[in-house]
Amino acid sequence: MTYTTASMNALRTSGDELADATVATLFERGQVGTFNTLMRYVSTAGAPLPDGLPDVAREYLHATGAPPAWVDWGEMEKARLFFIDNNVHISTALSFAAMPACYLVPHVARLLATTHALDYPSKRMAETGQFTVHLMQPGAFEAGSAFIPAAQKVRLLHASIRHHLARDDRWDTDSLGVPICQEDLIGGQMFFSLLVLDSLHRLNIHMSAEGAQAYLYAWRVVGAMLGVDQSQVPTDMASARQFLDLYMLRHMGPSEDGARLTRQLTSLYEEIVPGTFFDPLVSALIRHLIGDTCADWLDVARTPWDTAVKAVPHLLGALESIEDRSPFAAWALDRLGHLTTVFELSSLTRGRVMHYAIPEHLKKDYGISATVPRTRRWTPPPPAAVPN
Template identity: 25%
Template sequence: SFFITGRLRDQGVRRLQQNNRQMVEIFMPAGLTRDGDGWKLSVRVRLVHAQVRHLLAASDDWDHEAWGTPLSAAHVGYAISAFSARLLNHMKRLGARYSDEERRSFMDVWRYSGHLMGIPPAMLFKDEEDALRIFEVGGACEPPPPMESVVLANSLVNSAPLVAGITDPAERRRLVQYVFRVSRVLIGDTLADQLEYPNHTTMGVLPWFRMQERYGRIMERLFPGRVQGSNFTKFTSLLDVSVFDESGITYALPDHVYAEESRKW
């Protein structure tokens, strides 16, 4: 559906920054209370998905018999299992450490956000183990990545410098190569090859991340004040790659199936 509508071709950076904003807000204190921005943004995703389904239903570009319902609850449930449990596993491989309570809390936040986004209970994971099972089942049901998936995956990686606000061509190329390498080592060579990722070597990627994480923990014990400043910088950097409209959070929706012909939302 993203490929047909052009959501990542037209204003693609804005779409990614909106996603970043939601992921920041749902983890803010009180972010998922009724008046919290995380709550509002999660419900907004539900409304946007419903509107896109409505627009595609009236479009000749979507083959309902072959593809079923666009942005279905099953696909959203599959995706959120990747955003939650799969992400935790990736972070662990990169050297991050979380207590059992932190892991449960992370999963609970995503579970409630998924509920707000409209995933029915039967398709919404119950805990980390269940999310991994859903991800495994969903992956087994998915066909090999078609051309549209290849284009979107590579577009997402190449959008990273734009989302981060990097304009220098050499720096942009370095970041893209870096993201490709990290992504390849996390998703594995088989899927990376199917998505036509560049055949970059992944040797040393995970050990380097783990060394950095261990170094950070040592510095935290020795210089807690310095680490607090570094953490604040990382947090503000995350905010910098998120969308904060002056008008605040709105529930404006796309009004045309093609992004280039839709009003700004």
Template identity: 30%
Template sequence: MSMNESSRGRWSDELLEPFRSMGEPLADAAIQSVFASNEVEAVNRILQSLQSNVQVVPAEMPDAVETFLNQTDDWPEWADPEKVRLGQRLFARYGMQMTLAYFTWSLPCCYSWEKAAKVLTWTGGIDKHVHRRIIETAQFVLDVMAEGGLEPKGFGVRTAQKIRLLHGTIRYHVGRDPKWRASEWGTPANQEDHVATLLTLALVPSVLTRLGLDFTRDEEEAYFHCWRVVGHFLGIHPTLLPRDLDDAHQLWAAIQARQVRPSQDGVVLTRALVDYLKMRMPGELMDGVTVTVMRELCSEAVSDAVGLEKTDWTRFLVGPMRWMFSLADEAQDQSGFAAKVSASLSRKLLEGLHSSETGGGRVTFRIPQSLQESWKLEPAAVAEAK
């Protein structure tokens, strides 16, 4: 989709710019109350449980956080339960390939936004923090897209609420750093960056058509609707939540035109991501495939902004890969050759993630039972990390 004005629909700079200085009132109020009451350790326990997510509601939480969790776990009145279930069923069917797209399209796109990338590198310790964020993102996606994940008290709802609190904590700390130039970069973890990140997850089906998969319009719309509900739980401003799939693509075009710029932060983040994926996908051949798939899925502007390498030999892979992916053009299930290849890559990645160790401590990565069954994961691959 071109980045001209017509592709942006109603999403003008005048409409979007105010959202760069906007946080999220409920989460911000809860976090401010916690810090004012010196209950920081309790919040740290809540945020640390993002990885394990064993306790649905952490015990001994501050009153302000308990109030927040109770205020923000209701479905919006516009939500369509049948569309949500269809979107989740689509993930159960194609989740392996979608997971691959999250790591090779969604995250590089996030890193290509110059201003948003600054927040992700602000606290230093790039490798440690990026790897942890990769795991948290994967866990979040699995939690909200698993069967029942968005039902009352579902894992997905709780994970979204925790991420909302995490963003409030980032705004509290980074926003108070005198070196943070809010007038130039906006509020840390602001509303525009939030909805942009949501779209990198909600628009994955249209990206996967480049890997030879095929989706009906109803399937794409249901998948988007599912993520629109997730956006509600994440506290995205109602004005910013696209009305439908076409509106979402127009908002995506507008944000890409506004935010994609080359930056050293984006380069560093993407290098850490590529290194992580190489580490999780065994074999030297996979090293080249990882970057090649990124180049195939991401726009030229995104690839250049994050400094994706162009190696001599990987360019020879692109032609054969496109031919291979095209073999599955008419396959709407996992019987296509390209679908099987991407599922295999994703399986290796999930198996590696499940037993990841970050910063010296093991991170528990929980694949919901319904998805284990749908994806026919080997028991050894999803055994609990000891």
């Protein structure tokens, strides 16, 4: 698939018809509070829906309660094994590259600032981490899993933000398109997939071409569960690179909201890192992964660690080489990575299960016009040509 400025503009005109209609009906009937209360008890796929759930919500949950029929389960298993092999590195890339990248899109940063929860970045990071961990569990799409209900709720959360902004006439649709439009949904999917892979490459993590492709595929499945139009989604590395590059060129830039959200994020990470000596490493790692221009746009501080952090890829590369040669080392490092990811997530959640809910109002001050074999070592696709 080839993307152009015109095709990308077309993606800004649509949201998610099913979720939007469901949320509109819940608000129209005054059933949002009831829905949120009852949905706290819906946390696993296949569980009986609670009595008293609004009919429109029940219909939505039935319609979205299964993965797409086209899923290749062999590819999904490759993605799960890739995650097991690289979980701590993926968590690092999500935290220090993908999340700041979201803040580099001014209209996305401003939109994220509309929800009260974004005053507490640990909640969003915990939700993102928990969502990814749920996705990569062996039975993520089977009865008893937590992933499908989480995806259903995130989809409604997006629809509720669109509903509020349209109802209150607080979004310039003519110039910005629909809030959380299809272009932004696919852009987010690229941030959490291809940009994560780019970051792993930058960290000198050894990845197989098969594993990287499977990870990209897994996020296509996620996108489908989140209401992304699959006819417009990149299906291979080359088209993913073209979309991501064009999306970044079209939208990325400095903004006060992006800088503020980044300050909240770095402060959160510094709280998790023991002591204060290593605090500057947080900013240095973000700057290393997203580059100086983007880091300056987000007001990421320059520190003496900016030079030292460049040694991290060499260290990780050495560990990866050991892992490649020794099955025991591979097992030990994978286990250490798992424990590190669990520690990070438990620190963010404070041991709690994160619940998604439809916000009943937005901020008042919002105003905008088996390990996959390491064969065929993966390298990022080259930059895409800029279309006319």
